[in-house]
Amino acid sequence: MQTTIAFFGGIYNNYLALESAIADAHARHVSQMYCLGDLGAFGPYPDRVFPLLIENEIQTVQGNYDHSIGNALEDCQCGYTDPRDNHFAAISYDYTLHNTSPENREWMKKLPEEIRFTWEDKTILLCHGSPRKTNEFLWESTTSTAFLERLVNEQNADIILGTHTGLHWHRRLSNNRHFINVGVLGRPENDGTTNVWYTLLHLKTEGNGQENDSVSVEFIPVVYDHERLAREMDSENIPAEFIETIRTGWWTTCLEVLPAKERRTGKY
């Protein structure tokens, strides 16, 4: 037996990238698609994301952004302290809040904080930041393997998947267990390229001593019409700094949360 499952991270209103990722995942004959939350933020027209998720039966975890918008809270709970980051975070938050319909806000409000399912003998846990805190940033350079081993033990999970940071990565743990950050569809990865990313999880039945091959992870680059997104952001008066990120692949705001190693590879 084998199966392939698709995971989409933060959408950040980038409905065009979501459309492309769904089409790509369909073409690869995935058995199921999941979204790990943060539907709103930098991009235009928040309401265009919801029909894509609903019509394609994409089960969705509630991100910190979705909890905030769903409950009309003061801010996105992104945890910024730098005044410039807070300034830009507030602009996209207010835009998203005012352009998300009451029906869609209600839908977000009811999303689960985690989704758990099993495939054969494996337990798979989907969260947003980490299973212990929705808005926890787990970065590749600062997250120890010992911590992740403890997390999978505490959660009784074989595979934990999250998003929230904006950068994809994968750590193989003991006993064929895994932690995966699935990346985001909302904006590029601060690497000077305009594509975004989603994740495929390939699962197959263990046997013949091939346990280490029964789980494999594939990160998929998504090319989409980023010029159209940039034009639409411009027509919605979304800040030029966000549009620059879509057009160049470099993050221009909300950089304070990046650890030194991840920040060194960026332009700003």
Ligand SMILES: [Fe+2]
């Ligand atoms: Fe988040």
